[in-house]
Amino acid sequence: MRLVDMKTFVVLARNRHFGRTAQELNTTQPAISSRLAAIEREMGGRLVNRGDGRFTLTADGERVLRHFEAVLSGIDSLKETLAGADHRSQEPLRLGAIDSVSSTWLPQLIDALHQQFPGLKIELTVDGTKPLVAGMRKGEFDLIFCLHPVLDEGFRSYSACVFQMSWAGSPTLIDPERVYSVRALADLPIISFPKNSPPYQMVAPYFHDEQALASKLTSCNSLFAIINLMIDGFGVGAVPTVTIWRELEMGLLKTLSVTKRFPAMQIIASYQAGLRQDFIAQVVRQAKRSAADYCAGVAPGMVWID
Template sequence: MASFVVLARVRHFARAARELNTTQPAVSMRLAALEAELGCTLVRRRGGDFALTPEGERALKTFEGVLHSLDVLKSDLSGQPAAALDVVRIGAIDTVSSTWMPPLVEALHRRSPRLKVELTIESTKNLVEGMERGAYDLIFALDPVIGESYRSFVSCVFEMSWVGSARSVDPERVYTVEDLAAMPIVTFPRGTPPFRMIAPYFQDEQVLASKLTSNNSLFSIINLVIEGFGIGALPTVTVEREIGLGLLTVLRTAKRLAAMPIIATYQATTNTEVVALAVEQARLSAAQYCAAVDAERAWVE
């Protein structure tokens, strides 16, 4: 039950395994056992997509209530009231979760041991919608949330690069826009902020659409590019390991891609002391991360 709640929150089996201090196969086995016990499918998986089924959404609400009741029961039976926890609800896109989000969470726990960080990994669209309905205190996405009760700032900026499988691209060749337009491209779905970033690169979206394979998971896109399904426009810092292992190659191009700003938006009217701490540490963690990597690949404005 607890494993399912963590999995539903982070929306990724490997991240759930890390948080639960176990293995990815163990998380999958726990989910399968729970689904067998309940007699229904809780999670829908297609390629790199992850979504809760309607039954999964109902189960999540019930399990969260049960776990809370268990905490209350333990406190009552011990005769000692549980110390109140401050909670900060943070949402982030994959690009942030794979770079400076872990140091941010660790730093928040060091600074405030009684602070509970509820972290959710989602798309920009879902994060913005979640913030608007009050599901988050702080999000890191590619679009800001507009409104009187929100404040936004650029937390950091990531260099974007065209990358391809080391088996299929020439590292010495300088690729023109026309060369890239003639190649298969793996990217996020039409209408998403990452797609909006690369579409103007080609001027003509029809050219792009004719060669497009779309996926809404950063990690799935990386794997598809490694397997040679096409080239991808990705934040360079998110594929440094794959580049170092010789799995991916950065294409030399005649035209640079626009950089990717990571926009932080936070609630300015609720739980202001906790949110202020999270925002302050987010600025510090982003700056520390950028200072530790190649200055051309990530920076703070």
């Protein structure tokens, strides 16, 4: 059995799509089909049920997948043991994160990984939750931090941290001494993330549940741009408190006292469980330590481990 065939089967089982698998492995769909057929001939039975847009592993396919993952993981571990950091440096670690993570504890994680794995190359993509989840499903990332888990087979997820959320705005726009009701908030210009994005899906029910209409709404896909717009007095926004602590200390922004608290924002980490298992497991352990260390170093209640 060739290693390329084992890897092809593992990637195909994760993607559940011949085209995406071919793209990830830089080959053609006929090549993927040929490799699968060769594996099935060697194993003496069907490993995949497919047809009418359906793709599932047979019971034998599930068993083969577990064995192939173990073999590939063992080979990865052996390579890392023999070649040390030089092997890891040849294959970059692909991280994805939303703004609120990249601006808080992610730099600590990257620094810790460079100390743990000298020579490691890290490719960081900062984007929204939907593109990150879609990219993970296509095999573009090894580990992502966003607002939704990747629930497909072949992936693992855990709660990375929880951010306290606060309504905030420029002191030129709001009255820091006033207690704002939901209806009073709705009368202010509000800066939010784009419609149908996970952050927006947190904002909309906040008003709808109180039958309040936030009519002066501006959407933006960047946390940093939202904060700058808030500073310039264009509107108020609900953002992770820890991401604006400097602006709060400098007096550029003030938090609003509200009658209804905005729900906390949970960050979910998702990672591939099939390939480079030992290495990715070490990265995940370091990610958990970095998040915990960051939580312990900021003001209580701003960000915590669930």
